[in-house]
Amino acid sequence: xxxxxxxxxxxxxxxxxxxxxxxxxxxxxxxxxxxxxxxxxxxxxxxxxxxxxxxxxxxxxxxxxxxxxxxxxxxxxxxxxxxxxxxxxxxxxxxxxxxxxxxxxxxxxxxxxxxxxxxxxxxxxxxxxxxxxxxxxxxxxxxxxxxxxxxxxxxxxxxxxxxxxxxxxxxxxxxxxxxxxxxxxxxxxxxxxxxxxxxxxxxxxxxxxxxxxxxxxxxxxxxxxxxxxxxxxxxxxxxxxxxxxxxxxxxxxxxxxxxxxxxxxxxxxxxxxxxxxxxxxxxxxxxxxxxxxxxxxxxxxxxxxxxxxxxxxxxxxxxxxxxxxxxxxxxxxxxxxxxxxxxxxxxxxxxxxxxxxxxxxxxxxxxxxxxxxxxxxxxxxxxxxxxxxxxxxxxxxxxxxxxxxxxxxxxxxxxx
Numbered sequence: 001x002x003x004x005x006x007x008x009x010x011x012x013x014x015x016x017x018x019x020x021x022x023x024x025x026x027x028x029x030x031x032x033x034x035x036x037x038x039x040x041x042x043x044x045x046x047x048x049x050x051x052x053x054x055x056x057x058x059x060x061x062x063x064x065x066x067x068x069x070x071x072x073x074x075x076x077x078x079x080x081x082x083x084x085x086x087x088x089x090x091x092x093x094x095x096x097x098x099x100x101x102x103x104x105x106x107x108x109x110x111x112x113x114x115x116x117x118x119x120x121x122x123x124x125x126x127x128x129x130x131x132x133x134x135x136x137x138x139x140x141x142x143x144x145x146x147x148x149x150x151x152x153x154x155x156x157x158x159x160x161x162x163x164x165x166x167x168x169x170x171x172x173x174x175x176x177x178x179x180x181x182x183x184x185x186x187x188x189x190x191x192x193x194x195x196x197x198x199x200x201x202x203x204x205x206x207x208x209x210x211x212x213x214x215x216x217x218x219x220x221x222x223x224x225x226x227x228x229x230x231x232x233x234x235x236x237x238x239x240x241x242x243x244x245x246x247x248x249x250x251x252x253x254x255x256x257x258x259x260x261x262x263x264x265x266x267x268x269x270x271x272x273x274x275x276x277x278x279x280x281x282x283x284x285x286x287x288x289x290x291x292x293x294x295x296x297x298x299x300x301x302x303x304x305x306x307x308x309x310x311x312x313x314x315x316x317x318x319x320x321x322x323x324x325x326x327x328x329x330x331x332x333x334x335x336x337x338x339x340x341x342x343x344x345x346x347x348x349x350x351x352x353x354x355x356x357x358x359x360x361x362x363x364x365x366x367x368x369x370x371x372x373x374x375x376x377x378x379x380x381x382x383x384x385x386x387x388x389x390x391x392x393x394x395x396x397x398x399x400x401x402x403x404x405x406x407x408x409x410x411x412x413x414x415x416x
Contacts, residue, residue, distance in 0.1 A: 037414035046361035080192025137396030154367030160190035
């Protein structure tokens with residue numbers, strides 16, 4: 001029995017990660033559902049949970065919170081979100097309601113992203129124990145708690161982002177290449193869930209090709225990247241016609257309207273937060289929740305968000321350990337390729353969101369880069385020494401204790 005478990009320990013651990021995460025968040029989401037939390041919008045981190053439940057859980061003619069429509073309107077930011085409605089229909093046939101089906105689907109992707117993250121750490125060379133401790137810490141971050149409770153497209157897209165990181169790590173550290181069309185499918189699902197991730201997909205392809213050909217200024221490099229992006233484009237066009245076949249003529253006949261909508265999606269109105277606030281939220285608040293702020297929105301309703309660098313003693317201790325770990329890992333070159341990739345993705349997010357932001361809400365975007373930030377802070381180290389592993393366990397536990405206050409705040413606001 002022991003030999004069997006030892007030989008299959010990674011499979012056992014991934015199953016345990018998935019089950020524990022799924023059960024924990026499923027029970028929590030069912031509680032939130034009973035309080036009417038998913039019938040509201042923008043009350044937690046400016047996320048649109050009621051719209052999400054409409055788009056994924058119901059056909060457009062049956063929408064409750066968005067304006068019902070006979071045809072699916074074009075969504076610039078989440079063009080293929082409607083595809084997730086099909087698994088919901090299967091769950092409906094089994095006997096689950098629309099809302100419970102959305103919760104189940106969301107938790108499959110959310111918990112699945114933790115499994116993929118565990119495999120990312122294993123591919124980087126961490127032992128099963130080290131990878132388990134790192135995944136335990138990642139699961140306790142403020143980003144993972146928010147995406148597990150306040151269900152939105154981030155609960156889905158975090159899975160595809162983790163898959164992209166796994167593709168890279170498998171190639172970099174194990175010389176295992178993902179099949180081209182499988183990579184294209186993962187890429188287009190990431191883009192289709194959140195179109196912004198086209199940048200991450202291009203960055204992945206450039207990184208993978210750069211590993212094969214050191215020079216980027218030649219025809220081979222560009223040809224290889226463009227061929228793969230063409231595969232992504234072909235799949236994208238196919239899925240676009242499947243999703244929007246009812247309005248495809250209208251889109252072709254009036255491209256100006258589409259261009260205007262793209263412009264207004266990016267050019268959000270309102271006062272912008274400065275670079276320091278963007279860096280603080282993205283690099284620290286995405287992992288460690290400060291004391292939750294209560295914001296009064298212009299429309300007169302309250303919202304909880306993470307905006308002020310205000311921690312209790314557990315939060316400050318956790319942050320000090322993070323600073324110690326990142327300094328102690330500076331000389332490690334083993335993980336340089338994925339660290340560079342993570343830095344590039346993080347920097348792009350910082351620069352982009354100094355422009356693209358809405359009424360001071362920045363934490364909402366953390367699902368896009370939480371794995372990159374976690375690798376930069378924690379995942380870059382080598383924890384083969386027993387003392388280091390104990391330190392990671394202590395830090396991960398402190399993160400959970402600190403961020404549990406944010407968990408309670410989400411439950412509290414659902415009762416208001």
